[in-house]
Amino acid sequence: MTAATPGEAQANAAPVVLAADRVSFSYGRGAEVLHDVSLALVPGESVGLVGESGAGKTSLLRLLLGLGAPTSGEIRFEGHALDRRDTRSMLAFRRAVQPVYQDPFSSLDPRMRVGDSVAEPLRSLGIAGGRTERAARVTELLESVGLPADAAERYPDAFSGGQRQRIAIARALAPEPRVILADEPVSALDTSVRMQVIELFQRLARERGIGLLLVSHDLTIVAALCRRIAVLEGGIIVEQGETRSVLTEPRHPYTRRLLDSVPRLP
Numbered sequence: 600m601t602a603a604t605p606g607e608a609q610a611n612a613a614p615v616v617l618a619a620d621r622v623s624f625s626y627g628r629g630a631e632v633l634h635d636v637s638l639a640l641v642p643g644e645s646v647g648l649v650g651e652s653g654a655g656k657t658s659l660l661r662l663l664l665g666l667g668a669p670t671s672g673e674i675r676f677e678g679h680a681l682d683r684r685d686t687r688s689m690l691a692f693r694r695a696v697q698p699v700y701q702d703p704f705s706s707l708d709p710r711m712r713v714g715d716s717v718a719e720p721l722r723s724l725g726i727a728g729g730r731t732e733r734a735a736r737v738t739e740l741l742e743s744v745g746l747p748a749d750a751a752e753r754y755p756d757a758f759s760g761g762q763r764q765r766i767a768i769a770r771a772l773a774p775e776p777r778v779i780l781a782d783e784p785v786s787a788l789d790t791s792v793r794m795q796v797i798e799l800f801q802r803l804a805r806e807r808g809i810g811l812l813l814v815s816h817d818l819t820i821v822a823a824l825c826r827r828i829a830v831l832e833g834g835i836i837v838e839q840g841e842t843r844s845v846l847t848e849p850r851h852p853y854t855r856r857l858l859d860s861v862p863r864l865p
């Protein structure tokens with residue numbers, strides 16, 4: 600038996616922050632793209648969501664972000680079904696659940712200084728603070744993702760893809776989220792910086808007790824980062840569990856096929 604890391608110990612005891620509970624979904628009158636999906640996120644634990652293109656990963660993420668409503672089943676935040684009419688709990692939800700997207704070139708406004716981009720959630724989510732307080736918070740956030748404080752005064756085009764993704768992560772951290780939902784956050788980056796950004800996610804999740812859902816088609820990255828894994832095929836979670844056991848003893852033929860398509864796992 601191996602000792603649990605602090606993140607794991609916390610995860611084992613922590614209550615579920617965000618969950619999909621028997622969620623099915625279709626776009627308009629189209630066919631169902633998610634069928635009876637259940638997935639739970641707890642503070643400090645990283646879950647990898649893997650599956651081939653079209654499996655429904657992004658659709659599930661959008662529902663977990665409250666950007667659409669399930670056709671049946673529920674998205675639950677802190678034990679309650681999301682209710683758009685309840686503005687107070689929706690505000691708490693929007694603070695607590697933050698996205699990080701795939702393409703750091705389009706997710707940052709090129710006309711906004713980096714500091715303003717990072718501070719934007721503080722303003723839009725009504726989080727207290729005057730100018731000085733916000734500036735100090737932006738400095739702290741940029742430093743926590745390994746960027747110099749003077750980055751705040753510059754524009755996104757002064758930064759590489761990896762640095763831009765760090766800026767996007769700093770912005771996601773601004774409202775002190777309990778969960779980050781990351782959709783292929785390193786697949787647009789050079790291979791050489793992918794692991795650095797992944798390690799940053801890992802460190803932040805551990806140090807700040809943030810739950811992370813990492814959508815990826817890359818099993819190597821999920822194996823490196825995530826304690827749990829959920830495998831989605833055709834809108835159905837065909838396998839879910841501890842990453843180590845799922846990847847060493849996959850039970851579902853689809854997981855085996857996914858594994859076979861990876862040249863070598865670390």
Ligand SMILES: Nc1ncnc2c1ncn2[C@@H]1O[C@H](COP(=O)(O)OP(=O)(O)OP(=O)(O)O)[C@@H](O)[C@H]1O
Nearest residue numbers: 626629632650651652653654655656657658659816
């Ligand atoms: N806006 C939309 N309207 C209608 N159908 C959609 C829409 N977005 C996605 N779909 C369909 O839903 C299914 C799931 O797509 P989704 O993007 O969630 O999969 P994915 O696993 O994230 O794929 P990828 O890895 O390529 O991003 C696909 O069949 C897709 O064609």
